Every structure is written in C-alpha cells, then in structure tokens.
Amino acid sequence: MSDWTRKLFVECSDLFLKFLDERWSRTEEVVNGIVKVLSSFGITSGNLLDLCCGNGRISIYMAKRGFKAVGVDISKAFLEDAKRKTEEHKVSNMVTFIEGDVRNLKKIVGKIQQPFNVVVNAWTSIGYFSQKDDLKIFKQARELSKENAVLLIAETMHTEFLAVKFVPKGYEEVDDIVLLESRNYDLTTSQLKTVWTFYKKRGENLEFIDRVEYEIHVYSPSELSTLLRKAGWEPVAFYGNFSTLQPMSPFTSLNLVAKAK
Ligand SMILES: C[S@@+](CC[C@H](N)C(=O)[O-])C[C@H]1O[C@@H](n2cnc3c(N)ncnc32)[C@H](O)[C@@H]1O
Numbered sequence: 212m213s214d215w216t217r218k219l220f221v222e223c224s225d226l227f228l229k230f231l232d233e234r235w236s237r238t239e240e241v242v243n244g245i246v247k248v249l250s251s252f253g254i255t256s257g258n259l260l261d262l263c264c265g266n267g268r269i270s271i272y273m274a275k276r277g278f279k280a281v282g283v284d285i286s287k288a289f290l291e292d293a294k295r296k297t298e299e300h301k302v303s304n305m306v307t308f309i310e311g312d313v314r315n316l317k318k319i320v321g322k323i324q325q326p327f328n329v330v331v332n333a334w335t336s337i338g339y340f341s342q343k344d345d346l347k348i349f350k351q352a353r354e355l356s357k358e359n360a361v362l363l364i365a366e367t368m369h370t371e372f373l374a375v376k377f378v379p380k381g382y383e384e385v386d387d388i389v390l391l392e393s394r395n396y397d398l399t400t401s402q403l404k405t406v407w408t409f410y411k412k413r414g415e416n417l418e419f420i421d422r423v424e425y426e427i428h429v430y431s432p433s434e435l436s437t438l439l440r441k442a443g444w445e446p447v448a449f450y451g452n453f454s455t456l457q458p459m460s461p462f463t464s465l466n467l468v469a470k471a472k
Contacts (some may be wrong), residue, residue, distance in 0.1 A: 215425040216285065216339060219407070223421055224288035226409050229385040231266045231289065234334065237454070242272035244453030245363060248468055249329060252361050257328030260320065260352060262313050263336035267293030267306065269365075273331070274305035281324055282308045283316065314344050316351040327356045333365040338428035342438060345428075349442035353471060360471040362444050365453055370401055370431040371461040387412045388420075401429045432465060444469035 219227060249255070256277045261270040264282030266289045274280050274297070284290055290308045297303045311319035330352045337345050352362065373396055381392030393406040404426045410417035430438070436446045447470050450456050451463030459465060 215423065219423045219425055220284075220286040220289070223409070223423055224286050226388060226421065228266060228289065228292060229388055230383070230390070231268075231292075233385055235268050238268040238272050240454040241365065241452070242269065242276060244450075244456055245269075245273070245331070245365070246276050247456065248363070248448075248453065249361060252359070252470070254328050254359075254361060257357075258324050258326070259329040259331060260325075260327040260355065262316075262330065262332040262348065262352065264293065264308065265289050265334070265336075267296055267308060269331050269333050270306050270308070271296055271300050271302055273329075274302035275300060278305070278329065279324060280306045281320055281327075282306065283311055283313055283319060284308070285310070285312055313348050314340065316348060317355060320355060325355045326360070327352075328360055330356060330360065330362045331365065332363070332367075335366070335368045335427070337364070337367065337435075338430060342428060346438050346442055349439055349444060353443035356471055358471060362439070362467075362469040362471075363453075364435070364465065364467040364469075367465040367467075368403070368427075368429050369435075369465040370429050372464065373403070373429060375461045389417055396429075401431070401434075403427050403429050430465075432459070432467070435465070435467065439467075439469050440472070443472050445472045 259273050259278040259280045261282040264270050264284045267282050270280035270282040287310055290310055293308050297306045309319055377396050379394050383390040389410045391408045395404040407423045409420040411420050446467055448468040449459040450466040451459045453466050
C-alpha cells in the first residue's frame with residue numbers, strides 16, 4: 212500500500228466513508244443500467260468480481276439483482292461497513308468481502324467462487340499505482356474470468372474531462388464535515404495531484420481535522436483501451452453513465468464495457 216492510500220483509505224477511513232455513503236443513493240440506477248448492458252451480452256446472473264469495492268454498493272445492488280458478488284478492498288473499515296450493509300439489504304448469502312490489495316488479486320480470490328462472469332471497477336479506482344500495476348490487476352482479473360466475461364469500468368475520471376472541466380479548487384460537504392480540494396494536473400504526464408483538507412463544522416467555525424495528499428494517473432480512453440487489450444480485454448462501448456446509457460463525452464465520466472478476448 213502506498214503512503215497516500217494508507218492515509219486516505221485506512222487512517223482517514225471514517226471520514227472517507229461519509230463520501231462513499233453519498234454515492235449509495237444513485238447506485239440502484241447505475242446497477243439497472245449495468246444489468247441492461249450485461250443482458251445484451253446474454254449475462255443475467257453469475258459470479259461478479261468488484262475490484263476496490265469500497266463499502267460495497269455495487270456488489271450489494273448487483274447481489275439484489277441475482278449476481279453472486281466478491282468484493283475486494285484494502286480498507287478493513289470500509290469492508291466492515293459493507294458487511295453491515297449486506298445484512299441491512301438481506302443479501303449476506305450472495306456477497307463475500309475480502310480484505311486485500313488488488314495487485315495480488317489471484318492470491319486473494321484465487322480459491323473462491325471463480326471463474327467470474329463479470330468484473331466491475333467503479334469510481335476512479337484505477338491509476339493509483341503505476342500503469343504496470345494496473346495492467347497486472349486487469350490481467351489477473353481476466354485470468355480469473357470466464358471466456359465470455361464482461362468487464363465494466365464505471366464512473367471514472369479521464370483526460371478529456373480534465374481538458375474541458377478541470378478546476379483547481381473544489382468544495383464538498385457531508386453532514387458536519389467540509390472537504391476542501393486543491394488540484395494540480397500535469398498535462399505532460401496525466402498525473403493529477405490532489406490535496407484534501409477535512410474540517411469539522413463547529414457553529415460558525417471550521418475546525419481542521421486532517422489533510423491527505425494523493426496522486427493518480429488519469430487515463431485517456433485510448434490509453435486505457437491499449438492497457439486493457441494487453442490484459443486480455445477488448446473495449447466495445449463507452450458510455451457517459453450507466454444510469455441513462457448516454458454516449459460518453461468530454462463532459463461525462465468514463466463508463467467502459469469490455470469483453471474478454
Ligand atoms: C474511490 S473509492 C471507490 C469505492 C467503490 N468502488 C465505489 O464505487 O463506491 C476507491 C477504493 O479503492 C480502494 N483501494 C485503493 N487501493 C487499493 C488496493 N491496492 N487494493 C484494494 N483496494 C484498494 C479504497 O480502499 C477505496 O475503497
């Protein structure tokens with residue numbers, strides 16, 4: 212684990228969990244779209260692998276639609292929350308969560324529930340390490356999957372979006388937590404450096420809680436396609452989002468569908 216992933220996803224997990232929870236309200240719609248896409252490939256049930264599953268929203272909603280899900284994440288706190296949520300959603304028998312680093316995917320999930328019919332990677336959960344590591348992750352996912360498996364990369368940042376929508380400062384608020392974002396994007400390397408500063412609201416004042424600096428590699432659709440082909444996946448469609456299945460554009464996130472080669 213790198214220093215920043217440890218800090219953001221492990222040491223600050225209780226803070227980041229609030230932001231993960233924010234996405235739950237729109238997950239059912241996203242999953243409806245994913246189910247529609249999968250049925251166009253003849254996949255209506257089977258085993259699903261959720262890479263970097265966070266607190267489990269995709270795994271849990273896919274389980275509600277009849278898929279047996281395995282979610283892998285590096286954060287114990289997120290997975291504990293995910294397990295609580297499987298009980299709330301009454302899908303404990305359909306979902307398994309495993310703590311581990313997706314770079315060692317085969318070792319972690321090698322013995323259970325494979326081969327997978329579907330692999331999902333949602334909300335910019337790539338580019339955290341080197342491109343070599345990302346290749347290794349998707350290659351292992353391919354080796355654990357069936358011949359006709361489908362990979363979905365959902366709600367992911369891409370270079371075209373940053374070219375038209377990059378803003379150096381950001382602000383978000385969840386409950387009593389305020390998050391200030393400061394971003395720096397290097398066009399020559401496609402590396403996006405971000406500083407997140409968390410504050411707690413105290414009446415009229417903001418009390419500093421913590422600061423996390425992180426850096427990710429942002430892919431262009433073609434760069435990601437090249438990487439996926441090398442990993443054994445053939446990209447076949449790009450959407451702006453899975454809820455509406457509108458076409459991808461520089462103003463939308465990247466939502467990619469790839470078939471096992
Ligand atoms: C932006 S969150 C997305 C969570 C989830 N996919 C979702 O859509 O709600 C990124 C996730 O990647 C996980 N993560 C980061 N590095 C990881 C690694 N090396 N192995 C497994 N999980 C990792 C984090 O713990 C975090 O839950």
